[in-house]
Amino acid sequence: MTDYREEQCNEIEALESIYPDELTVVSNHPYCFKITISSQNDDDDTENASCVLQFCLPAKYPDEAPVVEVEEYDNIEDSYITDLTDFIKEQAEENLGEVMVFTLVSAVQERLTDLVEAAERERVEEIERKEKEKHAAEQKKFEGTVVTIETFLAWKAKFTAEMEELKRKRGEIKKECSKLSGRELFMTDNTLDDSDVKFLEAEGGDPVEVDESLFQDLDDLGLDDELGEDFD
Structure with a gap:
């Protein structure tokens, strides 16, 4: 037992x-x-x-x-x-x-x-997997976009359309400008309105006061006719 x-x-x-x-x-x-x-x-x-x-x-x-x-x-x-x-x-x-x-x-x-x-x-494999993914992502930055016939033709069509549109806009601007006289072109450019005043301020350092009464009789000088002749 x-x-x-x-x-x-x-x-x-x-x-x-x-x-x-x-x-x-x-x-x-x-x-x-x-x-x-x-x-x-x-x-x-x-x-x-x-x-x-x-x-x-x-x-x-x-x-x-x-x-x-x-x-x-x-x-x-x-x-x-x-x-x-x-x-x-x-x-x-x-x-x-x-x-x-x-x-x-x-x-x-x-x-x-x-x-x-x-x-x-599993821990080591996970670390290695993440490292491979990181390396692949970094390499992809230097590969660029793979060009195929389809992507090239699509790019060419878009580029041609953009060039045609640019030419059309330039043609319209040129056509519009050809209709303006020299005086009109001059008057449409407002970049020179304050150029003399700014020049005097830059030279002396102090603001320049302009006596507007000196320019009240400009119509008597006949400048419009001469300017018109020069710009026509």
């Missing part, structure tokens, strides 16, 4: 020697204890994943599977805990009839290590 109690006691003693800092006994009747498990990664810059498993051994353990719960965890997604719990149950069913705590702890530790390594690979 199997002495389950003695077998369980021997396993607890072996586990305490293997995990002196990680194992904490919660109860002796029945045996309940906690073990802290951390992933094992070679990269010091990578943050490890860890969890605390609580084992409670039923009276007929190891012929009956232990009750295992994930009580605490760090650097593990919440959604992964359900998968991890199911994995532990599967491993326990496969090892019925044999003491299995060490086997379960080792399997979980390996699982956590794989999880961290997969997360690190």
Whole structure:
């Protein structure tokens, strides 16, 4: 007849020697204890994943599977805990009839290590993907627009239309100007209205007062006839 109690006691003693800092006994009747498990990664810059498993051994353990719960965890997604719990149950069913705590702890530790390594690979791949996208965007700036027959013909048609419109506007301006006399052209240019005053201000530095009465009799000088002759 199997002495389950003695077998369980021997396993607890072996586990305490293997995990002196990680194992904490919660109860002796029945045996309940906690073990802290951390992933094992070679990269010091990578943050490890860890969890605390609580084992409670039923009276007929190891012929009956232990009750295992994930009580605490760090650097593990919440959604992964359900998968991890199911994995532990599967491993326990496969090892019925044999003491299995060490086997379960080792399997979980390996699982956590794989999880961290997969997360690190995804992180590196994401960085590389962003770098490639950035490089491709920078290269595209120097490529310019690819010219095809269709795009060239469209550009040529637009350019020709713009040139025709420019010629038409120039022709209208030239035609309009040919109808004006020299006097009319002169009178339409108002840029010279204040030119003399501005010149005198620039020379002396002080505003120039103009006596408008000096110009009241200009009509008697017959300038209109002479200007008309010069500009016609």
